Amino acid sequence: MEFSGKGGISTESGKLELLRQVAAGIAAQFGSSCEVVVHDLSRHPDHSIVAIVNGHVSGRKVGDGASAVVLEQMETNDPEPKDHLCYLTKTPDGKILKSSTVYIRNSKGKVSAILSINYDISKLLMVEDAVRELITTQEPQPSEPERIVNVNDLLEDLIEQSVALVGKPVALMNKDDKVKAIQFLNQNGAFLVTKSGDKIAKYFGISKYTLYSYIDTKQQEEKQA
Structure with a gap:
């Protein structure tokens, strides 16, 4: 359009x-x-x-x-x-x-x-489900739809996804784990949310300086590649 x-x-x-x-x-x-x-x-x-x-x-x-x-x-x-x-x-x-x-x-x-x-x-x-019971015998469950969320809820979801991506709680993460999680957040727009840097740094138990150095780590690797 x-x-x-x-x-x-x-x-x-x-x-x-x-x-x-x-x-x-x-x-x-x-x-x-x-x-x-x-x-x-x-x-x-x-x-x-x-x-x-x-x-x-x-x-x-x-x-x-x-x-x-x-x-x-x-x-x-x-x-x-x-x-x-x-x-x-x-x-x-x-x-x-x-x-x-x-x-x-x-x-x-x-x-x-x-x-x-x-x-x-x-x-x-609901109507479709009622009709389906009358005309079919069995059908696979539909996949989970995407969610509409407000921007603050979205940040929470992205943080949860980053932890799931690493596969261990923050308390058990080493530096490489945290770099991986934070780079995921950066790539998915988390830092566009107001004051997200403060919240993410606090969640991962690091300073804001360290937080942005983890983001720069990926950018430096891409330049060297």
């Missing part, structure tokens, strides 16, 4: 206003179970949501932070990301959503905003 070329909208504020209109239109078309979110990537990830319709679906509001998808785009800054369409997400309170993420580019081709659509299909899945 682009807004460049003749007759297009020339300003970023104009693009965001158009996205707000699009969000309102999509939500009106599909009803209160359809949440539509506009993220402005020029903002800090803690406050990237500039428009949201039917925010009760995920419990978010204007001014809230980025999801994992948004953090990933901010971290990688992929110049040509592919729209992520029709995948499952899960809210903290257990709702199952059918989601799509559309990347919006500016006149230079850089992704400057994200339009996300999240449709609550929880009730439909």
Whole structure:
């Protein structure tokens, strides 16, 4: 989805206003179970949501932070990301959503905003389960869907994933283990979260100086390779 070329909208504020209109239109078309979110990537990830319709679906509001998808785009800054369409997400309170993420580019081709659509299909899945019992005998369990979380919850999840990656509790980690865990956090956008450095350093029992030296270790290895 682009807004460049003749007759297009020339300003970023104009693009965001158009996205707000699009969000309102999509939500009106599909009803209160359809949440539509506009993220402005020029903002800090803690406050990237500039428009949201039917925010009760995920419990978010204007001014809230980025999801994992948004953090990933901010971290990688992929110049040509592919729209992520029709995948499952899960809210903290257990709702199952059918989601799509559309990347919006500016006149230079850089992704400057994200339009996300999240449709609550929880009730439909209940109906599907009831019908399945009537028409089938056995079927494999569906895989666990991705979760929609607020940015602070996301940091907690990333820390847990880093510990799981190493395979031992922090108390038993040596330097190499901690370097591995912290590099995982860096690669997955954890340090985009406000004051994440303080929290991560405290969690791993190291100073902030040591924390950033562990990140630099990977960068130096890549330069030497």
